[in-house]
Amino acid sequence: MCLSVSGLSDMCLSVSGHSLQYCHTTVSSPGHPLPLYMSVGYVDGIQITRYSSDTGRFVPVAPWMKKLDPEYWEEETRNGREAEATYELNVKISMSLFNQTGGLHSFQEMYGCELRDDGSTKGYWQYGYDGKDFLTLDTERWVYYPLTDQAQLSAQRWNEPKERTGERAKDYLETDCIDWLKTYLEYGKEEQERKVRPEVKVSGRPSGSAMKLHCQVYGFHPRDVDVNWKKNGMDIPSDEAKHVLPNSDGTYQLRASVEVTPEDGVSYSCHVDHSSLNETLIVLWVSDHHRPDRYHRISIVMIAIIVLTFLILAIWIHQRCNSKKPSSRSSSCNASEERPEAPQDKW
Template structure:
């Protein structure tokens, strides 16, 4: 950013307002397993990946038949752990090979390339509460999901009825076992991983926010770009005259190469009413909700809540004679 742009920020800072933040943070452990009917499309016949707070920590696949660390801090775990995880991977590989064949039978398929996937995980919030989920898919579509309260699986398609009945039967009780795992073992291991990766997982990087206007084909839009933040959880909404604007589309948080995240939320507005709109950002790195409005120029604010407070104090004491802002590249 050049010096001219920095100078433009001074009056804009008064458009940054603070309110009590509603975001509270926690940690998550997630697993993704994929099995295919035959090797191909660049995929091994079976693979699994584990994540903590969206950071890949370990992986296993049928090409190597080994579970290996991905996150550097996971290398601190002893060899016994990795040997045990490798054995778990081999058992899961055999089980998912059967799951693919069973799913193909449910759909009356005898050949072709098909995939069977599962994603499950648990969350531990800062207030001590926990939650979990467990869901299966076949050929990219929903198949089964776990009712985590009742400990039973329910079908997401008619083809999954038989599988749900079998997994919920007294002889199998797969749902009860999954529920137990999410509430106990999953949380236990999440705590372990948090301790090993504490330095990285507990860091907080506040977001940069850029608000801009776009006019195209008679439609006026306001973009709220929020980027460079960590951890991933963030809440970004638009309000008009203080009233939240419903947002039907999925708000997609994307990773940056440096391990931080970004998101852009766009709203259509009337050209002469843009000043009525404000972008509200909640993140665990912020003590307050960051509120940014459009003022007919693009701008960026980083730690704006601190700068705003400093500028306000200067005005209160009546000693404003100018401000020089030093340019520096990031």
Template structure:
């Protein structure tokens, strides 16, 4: 079997911005029913807000973010038809990938993440990645416009896509660097009020003695928007204490974000420690919360806050793989063995 190319126009999305914004589409196909997932699904995001969804169970592409209703019914009908075509391609892809790995049964997944980023300074980035069974399969190098295999089983695909006859990398490069950016700008305009709202962070600090000589301090920053934030521990208000524990910035169910930063410090009453937070909602102000050994934040409250984030992240993560790379976690990639136009996603 060959990997085939497939149109990615439905994955694209276009105005102005205050903070960096991203547009990402996640495609997932599974080899057989019984996994708890639809056999094929597409999920689109602007930043961390889901904007649209297609599932083989419903057979319809539908808006998720309310402001995506600014696109009329003709748009959603068109997206549905494109998604149906994508579904057939991905079902082919997962079977092809299984044959490459000499697999004849079981439940397997074939996944793609494609998208772009528009940064504060007007610069852009694109990424297109392919995965099989949770591992990276191949990706697009946007500098050269060539697909790079990350496992031996992907070499046949990359050789074909990089050939002068197919040149899929050039089309994918044009999509992530140009077409995707225009759609992202458009969607930013649709959801600007929501995407660029400013919400001040809440901060909770607590400590737990690890031993007679050491105490671990935690700073939980939550309920803020937009995503970018700087959190650090300071000693006596002037000396930065390097953190040895820092969670990713995670989305909350209400559309805000949270993160936690931990440090280990000597158990002593001579020094004062404080958590310093800088965020765009604060303007020039730095939010400072001093840790006091007896400030006694209820662990029930902490667990409730963190637990809510775990639930939402788990929900967002169903059917989605994220291939971790440099450059803010993104890297460029593409998938399939047949011809496609400048916005195509190939078959596996």
């Protein structure tokens, strides 16, 4: 994900198929935990590289990226330092376009390419300022469109034939970007081909008169997964989008949610299909009011309370008996026939 600054929307979203994307973020002023400039790269939604103005170096994040030659990282570091200077200028220009002289502001750029299974490709290039869309590239006509009034001058200048900005972007997205994507995929081939079985957890939470069911699927690899809720074996339509998100260890996670009205005799189950599974993984959701283990726990607690009560009563009776004189014939201490006292010698 792109760095969120002052409410910035997520501009970097993973796409289907194999993808390579870069996100650059610049902020206008220091005095906060964020670096003034940061660049991150992703392959299939997994972060592979990072450059920060705090360190001034491009470094590998995904372990398999360390296989690239040291010369690669030196060149990327030089490119990162040049980009840092350019983006610092971009945020200042943007501030002047919005008549801003101070405060914390941010400028973001996102671009990338996708290589589909049929061999076709797709690219995109977007800019944002202070969390809002600023400028975008039309990848059909290869011209830039302003998404705010302040971006009109930039779009006009970039679209001039002598600038060749759209043409250069086209060359990169259709050629260089795809070539680098293939290179990174080759280096990470072993990682990409590994299969990790998903863990599944289902839960329910009241939502008014209905119940919100959640199916959390996590720790799986590769990315492609199919998760659905079913009612008595029939699919339950859901209006909520299901986003596959990357984990720091290279695996993925997803949560599928539906809203239902629980009925007697009706079962709800989460169905997970993944390449690491030999068959569909089915996890049944059981309401707390119908869980057998719930009554089992209640029974154990009740038995424990009864035993503890009798134990306290027995201790109390024993202590009371010991505190009485031998002549006492309290029926509370002797449930059987009274024992005769021993004869007392007189002096």
